[in-house]
Amino acid sequence: MSSPAGGPAETRWTARATELCGAALSGDRRSLAKLLTAVENRTPVAEAALRRLYPLSGRAHLVGITGPPGAGKSTLVAALVGELRSAGRTVAVVAVDPSSPITGGAILGDRVRMQAYAGDRDVFIRSMAARGHAGGLASTTGAACSVLDAVGFEIVMIETVGTGQSEVEVAAAADTTVVLEAPEMGDEVQAIKAGLLEVADLVVVNKGDRPGAQRTASQLRAMLAGRRGQPGPAVLITTAATGAGVPELLAAIDARRAQGALDDDGATRLARAEAEVRGALADRIGRSLEDAAMAVASEAAVRAVAAHEVDPYTAADELLAGLIGSGRKDSK
Amino acid sequence: MTDRPIKVLIAKPGLDGHDRGAKVLARGLRDEGFEVVYTGLRQTPEMVATAALQEDVDIVGLSILSGAHMTLVPRICQLLKAEGLSDVLVTAGGIIPDDDVPALKAAGVSAVFGPGTTIAEVATYFRANARPRE
Numbered sequence: 050m051s052s053p054a055g056g057p058a059e060t061r062w063t064a065r066a067t068e069l070c071g072a073a074l075s076g077d078r079r080s081l082a083k084l085l086t087a088v089e090n091r092t093p094v095a096e097a098a099l100r101r102l103y104p105l106s107g108r109a110h111l112v113g114i115t116g117p118p119g120a121g122k123s124t125l126v127a128a129l130v131g132e133l134r135s136a137g138r139t140v141a142v143v144a145v146d147p148s149s150p151i152t153g154g155a156i157l158g159d160r161v162r163m164q165a166y167a168g169d170r171d172v173f174i175r176s177m178a179a180r181g182h183a184g185g186l187a188s189t190t191g192a193a194c195s196v197l198d199a200v201g202f203e204i205v206m207i208e209t210v211g212t213g214q215s216e217v218e219v220a221a222a223a224d225t226t227v228v229l230e231a232p233e234m235g236d237e238v239q240a241i242k243a244g245l246l247e248v249a250d251l252v253v254v255n256k257g258d259r260p261g262a263q264r265t266a267s268q269l270r271a272m273l274a275g276r277r278g279q280p281g282p283a284v285l286i287t288t289a290a291t292g293a294g295v296p297e298l299l300a301a302i303d304a305r306r307a308q309g310a311l312d313d314d315g316a317t318r319l320a321r322a323e324a325e326v327r328g329a330l331a332d333r334i335g336r337s338l339e340d341a342a343m344a345v346a347s348e349a350a351v352r353a354v355a356a357h358e359v360d361p362y363t364a365a366d367e368l369l370a371g372l373i374g375s376g377r378k379d380s381k
Numbered sequence: 382m383t384d385r386p387i388k389v390l391i392a393k394p395g396l397d398g399h400d401r402g403a404k405v406l407a408r409g410l411r412d413e414g415f416e417v418v419y420t421g422l423r424q425t426p427e428m429v430a431t432a433a434l435q436e437d438v439d440i441v442g443l444s445i446l447s448g449a450h451m452t453l454v455p456r457i458c459q460l461l462k463a464e465g466l467s468d469v470l471v472t473a474g475g476i477i478p479d480d481d482v483p484a485l486k487a488a489g490v491s492a493v494f495g496p497g498t499t500i501a502e503v504a505t506y507f508r509a510n511a512r513p514r515e
């Protein structure tokens with residue numbers, strides 16, 4: 050990890066990244082899968098690969114699909130994939146499931162309905178465990194989407210179970226956030242309202258074949274109606290099980306492009322870029338503090354603060370000055 | 382970084398309609414710290430190979446009760462090799478007569494787990510034999 054820049058290890062990682070990126074960009078799915086693993090495991094290969102791939106990404110429409118368990122997310126994702134494929138469009142799905150906080154293990158199950166696409170190279174489905182990240186997504190989900198985007202998938206869907214917090218994370222990672230609900234949730238509709246207002250670009254009442262779907266949709270429309278001059282999110286009804294309403298949903302998703310959801314200078318993408326830069330910065334500072342020279346200084350600083358000889362702010366200022374100094378040295 | 386979870390595909394190829402055992406295994410392995418992709422019932426060999434490729438799993442665990450293991454398992458091993466996945470560990474479990482084990486091993490299966498095998502034993506075997514992480 051702490052090999053000097055340009056050392057033999059770094060050369061090896063860069064070579065492996067170049068090899069995997071080259072192959073993945075020319076359509077090799079195994080190399081794509083390996084890149085995604087590197088990204089999930091946050092290896093040095095992943096960083097080298099992302100440096101190469103990031104400039105090629107930004108074209109795909111990132112669509113988040115979230116909602117409570119059992120609302121029909123994976124059925125709807127499968128129906129959307131079917132709709133996209135019959136139009137000859139390419140699609141990747143990243144399905145994120147929670148990791149057990151105790152064992153770190155996870156069950157990743159959302160391939161079950163995707164089996165029709167086993168031989169189809171233009172569909173790529175990948176499950177990710179959230180790995181201790183609290184919000185619903187994994188900390189590496191965004192980077193995984195960038196890789197799928199860079200290799201040319203037109204639509205990248207991010208599917209995750211809604212928990213309240215995860216809707217916010219999905220909205221931050223996606224250009225378009227689709228929040229799914231099932232009909233007849235009674236009082237719960239009221240409870241989810243606030244979160245929905247914040248994050249949903251499109252609200253879908255699935256299981257349109259069930260009684261109560263129309264009523265739930267009108268309730269949601271009334272609740273989500275625009276405020277302060279802003280239009281509320283559209284509320285659509287689908288029956289994922291039969292495909293009814295799915296073409297209309299896809300049309301609404303596609304319309305987001307014309308509405309500016311994918312614009313580089315739009316609020317969503319700027320916020321995402323900011324989060325990415327800050328994340329990388331925090332990561333780098335964290336890692337630099339573990340480097341041999343800094344580890345000594347940082348331990349000394351921690352001891353001094355514990356002994357109340359130095360306050361935490363002064364200690365942080367000094368460490369930061371030290372980091373900037375060593376950064377300058379490295380870049381020569 | 383060295384202790385990141387091992388990723389396992391638990392697949393149920395073939396036509397039998399029971400996946401209780403496979404689900405118990407999937408949950409048990411999750412509790413042992415594995416990341417388990419569970420693909421559901423009635424997988425064709427092609428589906429298993431595609432899932433193993435896209436998910437970049439370290440291990441493919443096949444659960445077969447239908448008696449069709451002598452056709453399904455070698456076919457899956459062959460497809461995995463064709464996809465360049467020869468470093469993926471393949472195991473089989475379910476109802477497999479002892480007489481069939483040598484042929485399955487020759488086809489590329491590294492271990493066959495009999496009905497009495499505990500999840501802890503499977504987990505230990507997986508940890509000891511999964512391919513080295515990149």
Ligand SMILES: Nc1nc2c(ncn2[C@@H]2O[C@H](COP(=O)(O)OP(=O)(O)O)[C@@H](O)[C@H]2O)c(=O)[nH]1
Pocket residue numbers: 116117118119120121122123124125255256257258259287288289290291
């Ligand atoms: N009646 C009806 N059932 C549906 C529909 N969509 C999904 N389901 C069923 O609802 C259950 C949960 O669906 P699933 O896609 O697994 O939900 P998820 O947990 O949100 O991914 C399954 O039994 C589906 O077959 C629908 O449009 N109508």
